Amino acid sequence: MQSRKTATVVKHTGSHYLLTCLPEWKLFPAVLRGKIRLKGSSVTNPVAVGDKVVYEADSDMPAQENPAVILSVEPRKNYVIRKSANLSRQAHIIAANVDQAFIVATLDFPEVKLPFLDRILLTCEVYNVHPVIVLNKIDLFRDACKEQIEAFRHIYGSAGYEVLEVSALTGEGTDLLREKCDGAVSLFSGVSGVGKSSLIKALDPSLDLRIGEISEAHLQGRHTTTFYEMYRLASGGFIIDTPGIRGFGLVDIAPEEIALYFPEMLRVSEHCRFSPCTHTHEPGCAVKAAVEDGSISYERYSSYLGMLEEGRKYR
Ligand SMILES: Nc1nc2c(ncn2[C@@H]2O[C@H](COP(=O)(O)OP(=O)(O)OP(=O)(O)O)[C@@H](O)[C@H]2O)c(=O)[nH]1
Ligand SMILES: [Mg+2]
Ligand SMILES: [Zn+2]
Numbered sequence: 001m002q003s004r005k006t007a008t009v010v011k012h013t014g015s016h017y018l019l020t021c022l023p024e025w026k027l028f029p030a031v032l033r034g035k036i037r038l039k040g041s042s043v044t045n046p047v048a049v050g051d052k053v054v055y056e057a058d059s060d061m062p063a064q065e066n067p068a069v070i071l072s073v074e075p076r077k078n079y080v081i082r083k084s085a086n087l088s089r090q091a092h093i094i095a096a097n098v099d100q101a102f103i104v105a106t107l108d109f110p111e112v113k114l115p116f117l118d119r120i121l122l123t124c125e126v127y128n129v130h131p132v133i134v135l136n137k138i139d140l141f142r143d144a145c146k147e148q149i150e151a152f153r154h155i156y157g158s159a160g161y162e163v164l165e166v167s168a169l170t171g172e173g174t175d176l177l178r179e180k181c182d183g184a185v186s187l188f189s190g191v192s193g194v195g196k197s198s199l200i201k202a203l204d205p206s207l208d209l210r211i212g213e214i215s216e217a218h219l220q221g222r223h224t225t226t227f228y229e230m231y232r233l234a235s236g237g238f239i240i241d242t243p244g245i246r247g248f249g250l251v252d253i254a255p256e257e258i259a260l261y262f263p264e265m266l267r268v269s270e271h272c273r274f275s276p277c278t279h280t281h282e283p284g285c286a287v288k289a290a291v292e293d294g295s296i297s298y299e300r301y302s303s304y305l306g307m308l309e310e311g312r313k314y315r
Contacts, residue, residue: 007055008020009047011229012047016030029062031069032069043091047073048079049229051076051096052074055068078096082249098185099130100187101129101189103189104190105136105194106141108137114155120248123248133162134199136167136199138165138167159297177199183237186238188242200241207233209231212224225242225243228242250314253311259287265279265287268290272286
């Protein structure tokens with residue numbers, strides 16, 4: 001007798017999927033039947049980790065020889081999507097139905113590129129995912145880069161983002177991170193080599209994750225984690241580890257909407273003399289005034305200008 005049930009996608013490699021009925025953690029294999037397509041989109045993976053799917057199976061615990069068959073994807077609460085940086089318009093769903101996204105960055109090895117970080121944050125805002133910034137490898141920078149840490153904290157703190165300073169190596173800050181993961185589905189994202197897998201391993205040493213041997217490899221663009229996978233933390237909560245993101249195209253939104261997803265700009269924009277206001281040349285612009293008095297950071301504003309220009313170019 002075949003039965004139809006729902007489960008969550010835990011792992012996706014090629015045409016193979018692993019599912020479980022969260023919050024239970026009994027993984028079983030599944031395959032896709034035919035082609036499941038998302039309406040009007042060009043995503044390369046119609047079924048992503050974190051997706052809730054309807055499946056059919058012959059037994060309660062499908063095995064490798066007789067996997068479950070995924071029939072459809074349930075509507076998503078939210079998701080994070082990566083558009084390729086070129087114009088192919090291809091997009092990849094990084095993860096779906098997450099409660100929060102930890103965006104991991106480091107001051108160096110590899111050096112954080114603020115416009116890139118801002119682009120990930122924008123994507124989270126657009127797709128309704130709560131982002132938390134995690135500044136990892138603090139053991140390397142705590143003393144040597146006091147001013148940079150302070151500046152980083154100021155830029156993102158004033159934008160309204162939480163910044164956690166942690167070290168996967170020494171364990172500093174990981175208790176708080178573990179606490180935040182409890183009872184939630186959390187995405188770990190960021191460029192290659194920032195220590196996403198190391199952090200997850202620091203949260204739960206019993207997990208079997210691959211970690212880069214040497215940071216040199218990352219500087220040459222090699223990725224250690226090559227697929228998307230959800231893990232269960234012994235302390236509670238589920239974590240999705242992802243490969244480092246390299247290129248990240250601007251999400252599909254109208255240029256005039258970009259500022260709506262910069263929380264600090266949205267907050268003051270009601271005081272702009274004109275509405276809509278692009279916050280570039282308009283007189284009486286409250287955003288520009290805030291940049292001048294330092295309450296909106298110049299770095300964030302210049303990321304915004306870059307996105308605005310790019311958005312206009314490709315329309
Ligand atoms: N000093 C120091 N090194 C760290 C820390 N966290 C990670 N590393 C090192 O950084 C390198 C990359 O770590 P990974 O965990 O593989 O990085 P990743 O972000 O998962 O990389 P990808 O899987 O390629 O996306 C490894 O050599 C780690 O040992 C940390 O807190 N401090
Ligand atoms: Mg990794
Ligand atoms: Zn304005």
